Amino acid sequence: MTSRRPPVTGTRALSAPTGARVLARAKEYALRAAIGAAAARAAEPGGLRFTERQLYFQTCRVLDPSPTVLSRVPRTVRPYLRLSSFSRALDAMGRDTVEGLLPPAPAGAPAPERESEPDLHAYGLPRLLVCQDRSIARMLLANHVHLEAACPVLAGEDALLLDARLTAALERAGEATVYVLHDAGPLGIALPGRVRAALGALPGVRVSSLGLVPRHARAMRLPAGRGPVRPAELAGLPATLRPQETAWLARGRFAEVAAVPPDRLVRGVLRLTRGPRVPRASVWTGLRDLRTTGFLTWPDPTGRH
Amino acid sequence: MARFCVCVAPTTDRARAQVLAMGAIGGAGPGAIVRRADLALLRGEPGPAEGPFTACGLTAAGEVTLHNRPVLLNALAAACDPAPVRCTDGELLLRMWAVLGAEGVALAEGMFVLAVLDGTDLVLIRDHLGARTVFYARAQGAWAASTSLRALRRWPALGTSVNLAAVRSFLTFAYLPGEETLLTGVREVLPGRVLRLSPDGSVSETVHWEPTERLDTSGAEGRQDRVLALRSLLEDAVACRLPEARPVAVLLSGGVDSSLVTALAAKLHSRPVRTYSISFGDELPNELGYSGMVAAHCGTDHRVLNVSGTTVAARLAEAAALLDSPVGDPLTVPNLLLAEAVADEGATVVLNGEGGDPVFGGPKNLPMLVQEMQREAGAPWDEDRATAYLRSYRKCWTDLPVLLTPRALDALRDAPLPQRFVEPYLLAGPRSPYRMEGLLNQLLHCNVRTKGSHHILTKVERLTSSQGIEGRAPLFDRRVVDHAFAVPAGDKLRGTVEKWILKEAVRDLLPGTVVDRPKSGMRVPVQQWLTGPLRDLGNDLLLGPEARRRGLFRQDTIRTWMKGEGTLLPRQGGKLWLVLTLELWLRSYGL
Numbered sequence: 001m002t003s004r005r006p007p008v009t010g011t012r013a014l015s016a017p018t019g020a021r022v023l024a025r026a027k028e029y030a031l032r033a034a035i036g037a038a039a040a041r042a043a044e045p046g047g048l049r050f051t052e053r054q055l056y057f058q059t060c061r062v063l064d065p066s067p068t069v070l071s072r073v074p075r076t077v078r079p080y081l082r083l084s085s086f087s088r089a090l091d092a093m094g095r096d097t098v099e100g101l102l103p104p105a106p107a108g109a110p111a112p113e114r115e116s117e118p119d120l121h122a123y124g125l126p127r128l129l130v131c132q133d134r135s136i137a138r139m140l141l142a143n144h145v146h147l148e149a150a151c152p153v154l155a156g157e158d159a160l161l162l163d164a165r166l167t168a169a170l171e172r173a174g175e176a177t178v179y180v181l182h183d184a185g186p187l188g189i190a191l192p193g194r195v196r197a198a199l200g201a202l203p204g205v206r207v208s209s210l211g212l213v214p215r216h217a218r219a220m221r222l223p224a225g226r227g228p229v230r231p232a233e234l235a236g237l238p239a240t241l242r243p244q245e246t247a248w249l250a251r252g253r254f255a256e257v258a259a260v261p262p263d264r265l266v267r268g269v270l271r272l273t274r275g276p277r278v279p280r281a282s283v284w285t286g287l288r289d290l291r292t293t294g295f296l297t298w299p300d301p302t303g304r305h
Numbered sequence: 306m307a308r309f310c311v312c313v314a315p316t317t318d319r320a321r322a323q324v325l326a327m328g329a330i331g332g333a334g335p336g337a338i339v340r341r342a343d344l345a346l347l348r349g350e351p352g353p354a355e356g357p358f359t360a361c362g363l364t365a366a367g368e369v370t371l372h373n374r375p376v377l378l379n380a381l382a383a384a385c386d387p388a389p390v391r392c393t394d395g396e397l398l399l400r401m402w403a404v405l406g407a408e409g410v411a412l413a414e415g416m417f418v419l420a421v422l423d424g425t426d427l428v429l430i431r432d433h434l435g436a437r438t439v440f441y442a443r444a445q446g447a448w449a450a451s452t453s454l455r456a457l458r459r460w461p462a463l464g465t466s467v468n469l470a471a472v473r474s475f476l477t478f479a480y481l482p483g484e485e486t487l488l489t490g491v492r493e494v495l496p497g498r499v500l501r502l503s504p505d506g507s508v509s510e511t512v513h514w515e516p517t518e519r520l521d522t523s524g525a526e527g528r529q530d531r532v533l534a535l536r537s538l539l540e541d542a543v544a545c546r547l548p549e550a551r552p553v554a555v556l557l558s559g560g561v562d563s564s565l566v567t568a569l570a571a572k573l574h575s576r577p578v579r580t581y582s583i584s585f586g587d588e589l590p591n592e593l594g595y596s597g598m599v600a601a602h603c604g605t606d607h608r609v610l611n612v613s614g615t616t617v618a619a620r621l622a623e624a625a626a627l628l629d630s631p632v633g634d635p636l637t638v639p640n641l642l643l644a645e646a647v648a649d650e651g652a653t654v655v656l657n658g659e660g661g662d663p664v665f666g667g668p669k670n671l672p673m674l675v676q677e678m679q680r681e682a683g684a685p686w687d688e689d690r691a692t693a694y695l696r697s698y699r700k701c702w703t704d705l706p707v708l709l710t711p712r713a714l715d716a717l718r719d720a721p722l723p724q725r726f727v728e729p730y731l732l733a734g735p736r737s738p739y740r741m742e743g744l745l746n747q748l749l750h751c752n753v754r755t756k757g758s759h760h761i762l763t764k765v766e767r768l769t770s771s772q773g774i775e776g777r778a779p780l781f782d783r784r785v786v787d788h789a790f791a792v793p794a795g796d797k798l799r800g801t802v803e804k805w806i807l808k809e810a811v812r813d814l815l816p817g818t819v820v821d822r823p824k825s826g827m828r829v830p831v832q833q834w835l836t837g838p839l840r841d842l843g844n845d846l847l848l849g850p851e852a853r854r855r856g857l858f859r860q861d862t863i864r865t866w867m868k869g870e871g872t873l874l875p876r877q878g879g880k881l882w883l884v885l886t887l888e889l890w891l892r893s894y895g896l
Contacts, residue, residue, distance in 0.1 A: 046703070046873045049685065102685055111681045117744035120677055124800035142685040147697055148874075150671040152678055166678075173801045263873060270874070 031059075031081075031089040035098070038062045042262050043100040049142040051102050051135045052095070053258040056086050060223050061261070076217050076224035076255060102142055105134045121165035124173030127151045127273055128166065130159040132182040132191050132211070136257050136265075143266050149273040156180075156191055160198045167202065175204045179273055182211030184222075185254030186233035189213060193236070210272050214245040217255035220264075224255040306773060308352035309366040310456045311344040311420045313427045313504065314447035323449060327456040339364050339422045341504075350453050351627075351771040355395045361386075361403035367419035367430075368437050368452055369395040370775060372545040372782075373412075377401055380412055395419065402430060407499050407513040414545070414783055416766070416775075418494070420450055427502040433514040433783040435496030435758030437766055438629060442491045448502045454629035457491050458894055465489050467896050469713060470720040472857060472887065476701040476708065479633035479883055480760035482726040486630055487890070493630075496758045514783065516750050516790050518741040524793075531792045535785070536810040542782035543569040546656060554579045554652040554774075555605070556643060559595030561808055561820055562661030566779055568814035570656055571603040580605040581646060581655075583612055583639045590828045595819055602816055610646055612639045614830070614838035621842070625886055626893035627771045632764045633700070633883035635829040640768045648772040655769060659761045660780030663752035664789045665804040666797035670748050672697050677744060690731045691724040694751070701880050704872075707862050708884075727751050745794040753786065832878035835867070835885075843867065843881065846888045855891070858884060 038058035042050040050058070056079075063080040095101055127149070131137035134155035140146070146153045152166065159178075170176040180195050182188030188211055196207040217224055229252045237246060257265065310327045314320035320343040329345035344357045344366050356366025371377065371394040378397070381388045386404045388397055398419055401409035416436035421428040427448050429439055441450035444462035451457050458465060465488040474481050484492045494500050497514040521527055543566060547553055555567045557580040571578045580603075582596040593609060600607035617638045624637040647655045661667060676693045679686070688696075695702045702723070706714065730751035733740040741747045762781065769776035779785070789797065792806055799805035808820045835843055846852060847863050865871035866881050 045871055048873065111683070114680060114682060116677050116680070117742065117747070119743040119745055119794050120674060122795055123671070123674060123745070123798050124802075125675075126671075126801050138685065141679060144686060144696060146679050146686075147672050147676045147693060148699075150675050152675050266873060 028089065028092070031085065032093055034062045034081075035059050035086070035089055035093060039098045039100060045263065047100065048262050048266065049100050049102050049139065050262045051139050051258060052090070052104065053135060053256070054139065054262050055090075055098070055101060056081070056083060057223055057256075057259040058261065059086060071221065073221075074218040075221060076214075076253070077221055079223040079225070102135075102139060105138050121169050123169065125152070125166065125169035125176060126173045127177050127179065128159075128170060129153045129179045129181060129210070129269065129273055130156055130191075130195055131257070132156045132180070132188050133257060136181065139262070140266065140269060143262075145266060145269055145273075149270055151179075151273045156182075156195070159195055162199065167199070170205045171202050173204070176206075178205060178207045179210045180207060181257055181269065182209065183254060183256045184212035184214050184217045184224075184249075185227075185256075186230070186237060186249055188254075189238065189241075189249075190233065190236045210269065212255055212257060212260075213241060214248045214253070214255070215242065217259075220260065222255040222259040224253050224259075226252045227254060228252060306351050307346040307348045307354040308350040308368070308451065308453040308456065309344070309346050309354040309356060309420065310449065310451035310453065311342065311366060311422070311427060312447055312449045313342045313422070313425070313502070315341065315504075317341050317343070319447065323447060323460060323462065326461055327449065327451060327459050341425065342422050342427070344420065344422060347451070347453055347456050350456070351767075351773070352452055353770065353775070354452060355393060358393065358396050358399070360388075360392075360396050360399045363399060363403050363421050363423055365395065365399045365419055365421040367395040367398065367417060369393075369398050369415065369417040369419060371397060371413055371415040371417070373414040377409075377413055380405065380409065398430070402428075402499075407511045410499060411513040416777070418452060423501075425504050429494045429500040429502070430513075431494045431496050431498055433497045434753070434762060434781045434786070436762045436778070436781070438763055439494050440486060440491050440629070441494065441500070441502065442488075443502075443506060444490065446504075446506075448504075450502075454486060454488065454491065455894070458488060463488075463490055465491060467855075467857075467891065469716050472713075473705065473709075473717055473720070474723045474726070475631060475633065475887055476705060476883055477695055477723045478698060478726075478755070478760075479700050480756070480763070481630045482723075482755040482759050487894075487896070493759075496754070512738070515738065516753060516786055518743065518746050519787075519791050520793060521791050528796060531788075531796060532806055532809045535788055535792075535806055538782070538785050538788050539565065539779065539810060540569060540573065542779035542785050543656070544573045546654070546777040546779055547574045548652075548654040550576065551654070552576045552579060552652050554581060554647040554650075554655040556580075556655060556657045557582050557596045557599060557605075557607070558658065559592030559597075559599065559819070560658065560661070561804065561811075561815070561822075562780060563658030564595075564599040564815050564819050565807070565811040566656050566658045567599055567605060568603050568811065569779075571605060572814070578603070578605045579647075579650065579652060580607045581643050582607070582609050583636075583643065584609050585612055585639075585828075585830050589830055595822070598816055599819055608646065610639070610643055612642055614834040616642070617834055618838040618842050621839070621885075622889050622893065624768070625889035628764065628767050628890065630759070630763065631886050631890040632760055633886045634760070634764065635831045635834075635879075635882055637764065637768065637886075640764065641771065644769045644772040644774060644776070647769075648774050652774065654775050654777060656777050656779060657765060658780060659765060659778045660757065660785075661804055661807060663749060663757045663761070664780060664786055665807045666745060666749060666794070667803050669697065670745055670798060670803075671801075673748055674744060689724075691728045694727050694731060694748075695723060699876065699879075701883055704862070704880060707871075708858060708880075710856050710859050713857050726755060730754060741790075743794045745798055746790060749789070749797070757781065831882050832869075832875070835878050835881055836869075839885075843885055846892075847881070847884060851892070852888055 042058045060080045129151050137153050137155040140153045180192040182191045192207050192209045312320040312323040324343040324345050328347050330348045346354050354368050357364050384404050388400045417432045418437045418439040419430040439452050440454050442457055442463055449460055468487050468489045471485045471487045499511040501509045555570055557563045557567050580600045620638045624641045729739045731747055765776040796806045812820055866877040
């Protein structure tokens with residue numbers, strides 16, 4: 001629903017608009033146009049569905065003034081738009097008018113499971129995807145990633161207390177992988193370890209990161225935010241992060257999976273979850289640690305897959 | 306080489322005129338005259354039709370190959386109505402129908418369709434799995450049926466045109482999954498059915514066979530017995546399909562299904578076994594290593610057929626025209642070339658491994674299981690099982706809004722949805738005869754009744770018939786299918802091992818690397834063909850004046866796909882292949 005202000009009447013209506021008001025109105029129109037363009041871009045190709053946060057970052061990209069020649073220089077960028085301004089403009093447009101925009105994820109646990117056939121969980125499950133952000137999990141589901149990749153998609157908080165039937169199905173597969181899609185922030189980078197600990201010792205099941213670390217955020221020029229620094233979180237970072245990455249995180253910087261363009265995110269997740277399982281760890285334990293923080297898995301430099 | 310056609314009309318003269326209009330040469334011979342009806346062969350059309358013949362007071366024509374004649378002869382003898390031992394397969398089936406009715410038909414194992422003139426009714430009988438096909442239509446108070454869709458197209462009374470609902474089904478499934486055809490007013494008899502068409506226009510259907518879930522409840526202790534029982538059935542299924550005292554050919558892809566058929570044929574046949582594989586070029590991933598290994602292991606005379614994109618471009622129109630209903634499968638031309646090679650080398654029967662995946666739980670079931678795990682009422686991704694199944698096909702179903710023109714979409718607004726073809730199996734209520742308790746069995750049942758009957762078997766039959774040979778599929782043997790639905794689903798998909806029981810049943814016959822290897826599949830270079838040898842053909846056909854005039858497809862979408870754009874995943878080639886196949890088929894039928 002588009003919210004409309006009541007028409008201005010009386011002497012105020014007769015007074016000429018000031019320059020500031022004209023400018024504000026022009027900015028509002030420009031912002032709405034940018035959101036419209038961002039929504040169209042986020043939905044391509046094939047009518048993808050996206051979250052409000054993804055639309056925000058896409059709008060930032062639309063407003064990015066960097067010359068094309070600089071667009072390949074690896075670095076993170078500052079969001080070009082205040083979140084509050086974006087939310088106001090989106091409210092004014094009406095969320096229902098933006099095609100492809102998903103409703104906000106409901107708070108709390110997902111709806112209770114309905115009854116299904118008795119053999120539903122009787123087989124092996126070779127993969128499972130855990131997303132740090134519930135909204136991203138719902139976005140991947142809304143784009144049918146689970147059907148395409150034959151891979152259940154869960155939010156992190158649900159995976160930390162995994163349904164026993166799913167655990168059994170993972171174990172039954174003999175060689176299953178739990179992928180963790182996380183942000184480039186201290187909490188996100190620690191999430192694979194938390195999932196691994198929560199799963200316990202499941203024979204043949206391993207946990208693998210599909211998430212971001214700071215070097216990926218730089219390579220993809222993602223908009224990055226800044227937040228409070230908690231020393232306890234920094235203490236748990238893997239030793240395999242590069243010093244400049246650790247320093248970047250220590251400054252309170254972080255980048256979200258939501259900042260990855262939706263098409264690139266879906267393609268990347270599909271490519272990595274559907275592909276053959278990465279060979280097991282070799283004697284090169286350092287390389288194994290790098291892999292579990294996303295090394296060599298993300299991003300795809302071509303952006304095509 | 307012939308197909309048949311039949312017409313039941315208000316007068317005998319009209320029936321005869323209609324049959325002649327459909328292309329019949331001659332008609333019911335002496336002793337086979339039936340009032341208000343005519344029944345004749347369509348010579349020059351590829352097919353094994355025989356008739357008209359008469360038995361038990363009924364006249365019939367059919368395309369009948371029976372694999373269990375002794376069983377049927379004994380059944381007739383037990384019913385005190387023995388058949389001549391040397392009667393044809395068509396006559397034997399007619400006697401089974403006349404004496405024992407639908408139960409008699411259910412006893413027959415084989416590939417058959419039979420049209421019977423029964424009083425004033427026309428009775429159409431189709432085999433259990435749908436290895437052979439028959440179509441029927443009604444116009445101007447008359448019924449007509451034929452094993453050739455092209456013959457019905459020639460029936461002037463019908464006045465048929467393109468069936469848009471079928472166009473949508475084809476773009477969704479890559480074949481037509483049910484009774485509808487691309488011609489308005491023409492329908493296909495469903496497999497396992499006996500259809501009675503009455504002069505007043507009424508139709509009654511009897512089901513003589515439908516897969517049912519009669520589960521063996523012996524649990525894990527009975528697993529070894531189930532494996533051994535399957536092995537015995539597989540041996541019987543292959544043995545009864547081997548041509549007596551003649552060489553046999555096997556299409557050997559290198560997968561476990563065709564490999565086990567090869568191994569059993571080599572073990573059970575007294576004559577040489579020839580195997581054939583396809584290569585699309587050494588630079589592409591293929592399974593030739595596996596097929597070569599199996600051929601060497603089984604001691605067959607093996608041949609690899611190289612299929613180039615140029616050859617495919619040259620023969621695509623011919624392959625499309627041979628199919629009564631189009632199949633958007635890029636293997637149609639290679640299959641045709643294989644059939645030619647088999648025929649050239651003198652074999653008349655070619656076995657294949659078709660059926661392993663739909664019957665025993667091959668790939669593509671896991672996505673639907675996961676989809677069901679993730680159902681959440683009211684969630685943005687929630688959709689019913691039938692709709693998700695269409696999505697899982699990964700064809701053009703989700704592209705229809707941008708692929709079809711607004712005019713076509715408008716005309717389809719009130720047309721029945723394609724979900725109707727899979728709902729009976731996937732959304733069957735507790736009292737439905739199609740109901741199966743297990744989700745995996747529901748999916749397999751759906752696969753057998755849609756893709757099995759209307760894609761795999763149809764394609765094999767039409768392409769092999771065109772070369773005067775018979776393609777036989779032992780894994781679609783009705784008793785094998787019955788056994789598959791009797792074993793617990795966990796014996797089919799065990800953990801993540803697909804077709805577990807099938808592999809166990811033949812483990813001693815094949816190298817372990819073949820039995821236990823993961824499914825990889827042969828990569829058909831559709832995209833390379835469409836940007837290479839088929840580029841000009843595709844452009845001319847899909848963007849040319851005839852396609853524009855027909856007004857089915859949006860030209861901008863076709864152009865976008867041809868540039869390799871417009872889809873999230875690189876599947877433009879497969880989508881264009883469907884459109885191209887359909888365009889060629891429509892042209893071959895003058896539509």
